[in-house]
Amino acid sequence: MGKPKIYKIATVVALLLIISAGAWYAVLPTRHKAIVKTTLLQKTGIVDGDWRVSDATKQYVMISPTFLIDGIYKSMEGPKASNYVQLSKDSSLLWITGFHVRALDAKTKERLSNDFICHMNVDFNDVNYFTNFGLTDRIGKQYPRMTSLSHGLEDFAFPKGYGIPMKGNDWLLVTTQSLNHNLPDINQLVKHEVTIGYEKSGGIKPLMTRTVFIQLPYDKKDPYKQPLDPASNQCIPVETKNHSYDDGHGNKLSGHWVVPPGRNVYRSSIDAQLQMTDSLRLHAAAIHVHPFATRIALFDRTAQRPVFVSRIVNHKDRIGLTKIEPFSSEEGIWLYKSHQYELVLEVENTTAIDQDMMGSMFLFFYDAALDGILNR
Missing domain, CATH: 2.60.120 (Jelly Rolls)
Incomplete structure (x- = not known):
């Protein structure tokens, strides 16, 4: 088989694959389109796909990868990202005292409307968490979600003197998802800044x-x-x-x-x-x-x-x-x-x-x- 014929066959196959992929993408729900689009943009380097982390005193701050908002994304539909984090590198006891999430312009880092925030979830490993405190009878009893912030509640803190204790090197899974109810004609690059507040001192009463x-x-x-x-x-x-x-x-x-x-x-x-x-x-x-x-x-x-x-x-x-x-x-x-x-x-x-x-x-x-x- 000559090279021209091989090229023709390869071109036809490539076109068929592109058409098939386009047809498959077209019938996906908005939520799944966002997942495919976000993965493609981040893997190809078109948008930033990395989390940025800083650990200031009493605050663990994360900035999400970039989300492309290019149309209406109702609740639970927008681009999202997840990240595993440790509040410290050792097993010292820490007390989580609050959670915060902000929407930022991906280029300027200026604050954007909270209308671009769908939710931010914090999950924990219940096997490790309860084993560390000798409470193994609690493992698997409930979905291990510590909390969730969402549009309308972007800041949440426990009352004075209360917090959630955990070993600093325990893992938390942070997931944040974007939102856009109102702007159909938009091309906005958005990041989410997530902050977990914590204390190292004692004298705090534990919450479950x-x-x-x-x-x-x-x-x-x-x-x-x-x-x-x-x-x-x-x-x-x-x-x-x-x-x-x-x-x-x-x-x-x-x-x-x-x-x-x-x-x-x-x-x-x-x-x-x-x-x-x-x-x-x-x-x-x-x-x-x-x-x-x-x-x-x-x-x-x-x-x-x-x-x-x-x-x-x-x-x-x-x-x-x-x-x-x-x-x-x-x-x-x-x-x-x-x-x-x-x-x-x-x-x-x-x-x-x-x-x-x-x-x-x-x-x-x-x-x-x-x-x-x-x-x-």
Whole structure:
């Protein structure tokens, strides 16, 4: 076979591969397109793909790789990046006291709108963490997420005198994701600056985290069927692959669902997620919701009153969250083992189309068992 013919065949094969790749990319959801695009841009060096880390006194600061914002990216859809970090190189005890995330212009490093921040998650290795403190019975009991910041709650600190203890050389996984609800015609290079505040001194009381979130049932045989029966308490999931759960009886639940135009209230029990074996004293809560949420409450069903209410302020002139009210208390509020609890989320979708929604809390309780271990 002559070289001209080989070149022709190679050209045809290359064209077919390009066409196939383009067709495959075209049918991907926005979330997966962002993953492919971000990986390609960073691997080819077109945008910066490295994390920048500095460890100042009492602050561990990271700057993410560059994210290209080139269109609308709703919640959970934008370019993202993850990084494993150690707050120190030795096993000395540190106390995490707060978390912060900022959006920066990738070129000038000037502060940008928080509207470019979807969320920032901090996960920990529960096997190492609990083994270090002799609490191996806690391993695998809950998804090991320490906390999450999100659009509307970009700064969160524990009340004075409280923190999360950890060995300095334990690993944390930090993931940050970008967002853009309002600017379809945009080409903006964005970075996220993530800060973890910590103390080295003692005299701090330990907190443990519990993640709770609204889960609503959906029809697993026909999940996108509309309209819903108002009496069914069912939802339309955004998708059935992510944030989809089983209630233990073969029924499907979604933690990421569709909200129609207008006002609605969503609620679900969190007793299984709390895993309370004894009464606990709550000192802080970080809240995660999506735009159009207006209020979320941790509700005591037994006492028929809210434990606390987080008020949520939406932008008036565009889609987005101006402020999510966290909960913080040095005194604390008791949650009782004998009581039942739920999350209650109020939503007002002011647009003419369906929107997506989540409602979750990262609850921080005084950890009496760990306090006893640290002070014995």
